[in-house]
Amino acid sequence: MSVNVKIPTPMRKIAGDQDSVSAEGGTLRECIDSLEASYPGLKERLCEDGGELRRFVNVYVNGDDVRFLQGLQTPLKAGDEVSIVPAVAGGVGCIFFMA
């Protein structure tokens, strides 16, 4: 079964310049694996080496944050809309002064 995945601007290059793509899978994890099969390199943008979602990646299923659902185990059904949205952090850092 097929779900619709919305791709944010910073990921579009890797997704063939499309703003949404379809993917397969009964869970979010399977959906991401299916995306990786179609668009190699996409999974490492979303997930840490251990497979968990990166800190700055928010994923929503039909508008709900998957961290309030079942994370990567969140079940998907045909026609669901998966949105990938980068967190909007400003950040702070060490200052590289007169390096």
Next chain:
Amino acid sequence: MTHAKALRCRECGREYPLDSINVCEFCFGPLEVTYDYDAIAKVISREAIANGPPTLWRYHYLLPCDREMAVDIAAGFTPLIRAQNLGEALGLRYLYIKNDCVNPTWSFKDRVVAVASTKAREFGFDTLACASTGNLANSVAAHAAKASMRAFVFIPADLEQGKVLGSAIYNPTVVAINGNYDDVNRVCSELSDKYPWAFVNINVRPYYAEGSKTLGYEVAEQLGWQAPDHCVVPMASGSLFTKIWKGLSELSQLGMISSVHTKMSGTQALGCSPIVAAWEGGTLNVQPVRPNTIAKSLAIGNPADGYYALRTMADSGGYAASSTDEEIVEGISLLAKSEGIFAETAGGVVIAGLKKLVDQGRIDPDEVVVAFITGGGLKTQEAVAEHVKPPLQIEPSVNAFEEALASRSS
């Protein structure tokens, strides 16, 4: 001109030109402005700053936009007040209030929007937009008016009336979304992919966030060019918290103040305290929550800068505290009664958190403490309306007055 050099990913270090982007294409990490501090050191001085305007533009050397292009409604350089009465009530000898209610749209958001709107104009945008819990929307609408730009402001539908009206008066398109701030933020993130607008806290966020540094600069200047011992700051996304620290650190590295020993302590409402909860749990992993608090300006359940706020807290040796809605109202009331400053709910969160940190022995009575009051109380009247005494309503006579007074005192 500006001394900003590039955008750099906070996570992987990749650099990007100064453009209207906010996340790294490779790891989605946040981008931050880098500066040519060598060049800044040659032109900045205490005297040069003192000769500047009584606004945040006196620190233009350290801002990522062109001073000549400034969208200027005179944001910043707000009073730093020695709070002797409140200090006595809490047991602090050197307590100061940074009163950022005294900004053109009555909140600290004028600092970030001054920078973001200036940068948006430099980039050639004709439309400003934002996802907001209210204060930001007010400021974006006002700056857009001043810059003759179009404005779209997106807010949760359950906001206080004062914050809705405080945007509408400047004639932007106000969009009230049936959902909480995190829903508003998600929709705006998606809209920013579709519309060629400057969403101040999304695609121009790296510049926007820099505006908050000016709070750190001002406090240092107003204390006679020294950093305070302790800052107590409200946290929503956590951005302001980290940028005050960055501002102090920059001044120190430029030799404008001596080394920074400031402890940064952050406060949240218990009904939305994901950063405080992570700090208490000893983790840098912020678990998002669904907000439920009267402190709507701080009701961000998924704080984008939470991770960095926790790191700043740890690096500086600061603490975190959260307060119930009841304690927040008491905080607003205490500040008003003792210092004559009427703060919005976020200010109540700060005063209640400050009280808690003192009671817990985490702030020494002799420390120089600055409490950051970031927004004015007339915007959140609902929070305190039932906690103030109604007027004595009388017939126009001395007798009526004295009778009414006697009956209230009895």
